[in-house]
Amino acid sequence: MCGIIGYTGHRTVVPILIGALKRMEYRGYDSAGVAVLNGALRIEKDAGKVQNLEQKIRDAQLSGQTGIGHTRWATHGAPTQLNAHPHTDDEFQIALVHNGIIENYSALRQELTKSGHEFKTETDTEVVAALIQEFYQGDFAHAVQKALKLVKGTYGLAILSVNHPGMVIAARMGSPMVIGHGDGENFVASDPTAFLHFTRDVTYLEDGEIAVVTSDKVEYRTLADEHIDKKLEQLTFDIAAIEKGGFSHFMLKEICEQPQTVADSMRGRLLIDEGTVKFGGMAAVMETLNQAKRVLFLGCGTSWHAGLVGEYLMEELAGVPAEVEYASEFRYRSPALEPGTIVFAISQSGETADTLAAIREAKRHGAPVFGICNVVGSSIARETNAGVFLHAGPEIGVASTKAFTSQITVLFMLALQMGRARRVGASRGRELVQELREIPNKISRILATREKIETIAHHYKQCRNFLYLGRGVNFPVALEGALKLKEISYIHAEGYPAAEMKHGPIALIDRDMPVVFIASKDGVYEKVLSNIEEVRARGGRVLVIATEGDQEIANHADEVVYIPSTDPLLTPLLTVIPLQLLSYYMAVQRGCDVDQPRNLAKSVTVE
Ligand code: AGP
Numbered sequence: 001m002c003g004i005i006g007y008t009g010h011r012t013v014v015p016i017l018i019g020a021l022k023r024m025e026y027r028g029y030d031s032a033g034v035a036v037l038n039g040a041l042r043i044e045k046d047a048g049k050v051q052n053l054e055q056k057i058r059d060a061q062l063s064g065q066t067g068i069g070h071t072r073w074a075t076h077g078a079p080t081q082l083n084a085h086p087h088t089d090d091e092f093q094i095a096l097v098h099n100g101i102i103e104n105y106s107a108l109r110q111e112l113t114k115s116g117h118e119f120k121t122e123t124d125t126e127v128v129a130a131l132i133q134e135f136y137q138g139d140f141a142h143a144v145q146k147a148l149k150l151v152k153g154t155y156g157l158a159i160l161s162v163n164h165p166g167m168v169i170a171a172r173m174g175s176p177m178v179i180g181h182g183d184g185e186n187f188v189a190s191d192p193t194a195f196l197h198f199t200r201d202v203t204y205l206e207d208g209e210i211a212v213v214t215s216d217k218v219e220y221r222t223l224a225d226e227h228i229d230k231k232l233e234q235l236t237f238d239i240a241a242i243e244k245g246g247f248s249h250f251m252l253k254e255i256c257e258q259p260q261t262v263a264d265s266m267r268g269r270l271l272i273d274e275g276t277v278k279f280g281g282m283a284a285v286m287e288t289l290n291q292a293k294r295v296l297f298l299g300c301g302t303s304w305h306a307g308l309v310g311e312y313l314m315e316e317l318a319g320v321p322a323e324v325e326y327a328s329e330f331r332y333r334s335p336a337l338e339p340g341t342i343v344f345a346i347s348q349s350g351e352t353a354d355t356l357a358a359i360r361e362a363k364r365h366g367a368p369v370f371g372i373c374n375v376v377g378s379s380i381a382r383e384t385n386a387g388v389f390l391h392a393g394p395e396i397g398v399a400s401t402k403a404f405t406s407q408i409t410v411l412f413m414l415a416l417q418m419g420r421a422r423r424v425g426a427s428r429g430r431e432l433v434q435e436l437r438e439i440p441n442k443i444s445r446i447l448a449t450r451e452k453i454e455t456i457a458h459h460y461k462q463c464r465n466f467l468y469l470g471r472g473v474n475f476p477v478a479l480e481g482a483l484k485l486k487e488i489s490y491i492h493a494e495g496y497p498a499a500e501m502k503h504g505p506i507a508l509i510d511r512d513m514p515v516v517f518i519a520s521k522d523g524v525y526e527k528v529l530s531n532i533e534e535v536r537a538r539g540g541r542v543l544v545i546a547t548e549g550d551q552e553i554a555n556h557a558d559e560v561v562y563i564p565s566t567d568p569l570l571t572p573l574l575t576v577i578p579l580q581l582l583s584y585y586m587a588v589q590r591g592c593d594v595d596q597p598r599n600l601a602k603s604v605t606v607e
Pocket of ligand 1: 301303348350601603
């Protein structure tokens with residue numbers, strides 16, 4: 001996610017801002033910028049890396065002792081110089097940097113445009129600066145409080161006003177903001193890494209709070225202007241730990257981020273009362289979607305597995321024939337794309353060469369192609385006619401985890417939207433939307449059992465082969481679980497449709513090849529149960545992912561990991577979590593390089 005730094009004190013602010021932004025580079029970003037107060041408001045920002053910015057700042061000879069800085073991971077608007085933060089109001093009185101997603105920015109933008117404000121970027125953030133200026137009548141903190149009461153969504157903010165030199169206001173709703181307390185100087189940041197070199201004395205903002213920061217004072221208030229006292233805390237993390245948010249690896253951090261990232265993938269997109277969804281990036285092509293006669297998903301690796309879940313969801317909800325193809329295969333065969341076929345290219349990085357080539361091939365055949373990507377401004381996002389961003393934040397671990405669940409969330413919403421236009425009634429739609437909204441909490445409940453999964457990993461870490469079996473929408477999850485284990489623990493693992501085991505793989509069953517079953521309570525549960533018995537009858541060991549409350553399954557398994565119950569179509573969002581954790585702990589216990597497994601790259605930009 002984006003990195004935020006603010007400073008006011010006795011030092012020259014520019015080196016502090018630049019140093020802080022560099023220390024937050026690990027978070028992933030695609031543009032950076034600073035604003036400095038020195039009589040006037042001076043801003044320098046650019047797409048690309050912080051070192052590009054440094055040269056621009058030197059050339060501009062920025063100076064001052066109060067300023068803010070930002071590294072941006074684009075969620076709305078491509079990573080360009082114009083869209084980079086800081087953003088200002090149109091009178092250049094307020095400058096701010098933002099981390100999060102403003103859900104109601106288009107409505108606010110319309111209102112502010114009516115009252116004469118002009119906007120120059122595609123970002124949601126710019127609206128907040130205009131709103132603060134709209135309410136400013138001399139009291140900076142009050143203007144911020146009034147503005148933020150109208151904002152829906154998430155934000156971490158650092159704000160400057162040209163009329164209040166020596167002051168930075170920080171605000172928090174859903175995105176972390178921490179205050180660093182120095183001697184004659186104070187810091188605000190999204191991540192204490194930014195100022196840890198200067199002070200370990202910190203306080204934390206809670207949702208709905210602002211901090212009014214000057215060099216010798218920090219005042220905390222609610223948006224209702226109630227004053228709050230906070231106790232200083234001591235930071236004990238080392239830098240490396242902070243970069244991973246206190247987790248041992250980025251992969252574990254990203255697995256544990258999934259309640260938040262799944263929520264972010266649906267944020268601002270659910271029409272709860274209507275029991276459907278809306279995608280800003282697909283509004284212009286809704287007619288094409290509603291006329292579609294066939295859907296083709298393209299992807300590689302984990303994204304291909306997500307597409308396979310999408311195939312089941314699309315046919316089940318929308319009744320539209322769907323299929324998923326490996327992008328690398330599609331690009332070299334002469335695909336028969338009938339008129340009325342629409343294509344979804346799924347890619348976390350948005351740079352996978354095979355997927356990019358497959359998009360070009362599909363477009364060459366005249367099919368409309370839509371992107372489902374995590375990186376705004378990526379090649380695939382730019383080369384597709386429209387699309388949906390995951391809003392999952394940078395995925396740094398090579399093994400894809402949070403991107404997978406965000407891809408499935410988006411695919412579920414797409415299938416629901418197309419289903420509601422065809423055959424899904426409003427009450428079923430409302431039921432599914434409500435179930436989807438409960439998924440983040442249900443993922444949190446599974447994450448709370450991760451010590452049990454770590455213990456199970458101990459029992460199986462010496463095994464050299466695994467089989468993963470599932471049926472229906474959980475067959476792709478079996479494939480994904482096998483891929484996770486393979487790519488980070490280097491244990492051979494294969495995923496299969498559970499019924500396929502009888503057609504060959506059953507010959508492999510013995511005590512040395514554990515079989516992981518996904519046996520959530522759904523229409524094929526009894527069938528999976530008989531597959532489990534077939535394995536046990538041949539002395540195989542069985543690990544089962546089962547639905548809470550299913551005591552019977554424990555009589556048929558060596559290990560059971562439970563997931564909360566949900567609609568069968570949404571179970572992949574839950575059944576994959578224990579499999580991600582199992583592969584993570586096995587890899588750690590085998591001493592593997594979890595975040596950078598051998599031979600693998602995070603984005604395969606070559607054939
Ligand atoms: C998944 O854990 C792997 N890192 C890999 O299979 C990945 O999913 C694949 O390379 C596709 O990447 P993309 O989603 O960025 O296109």
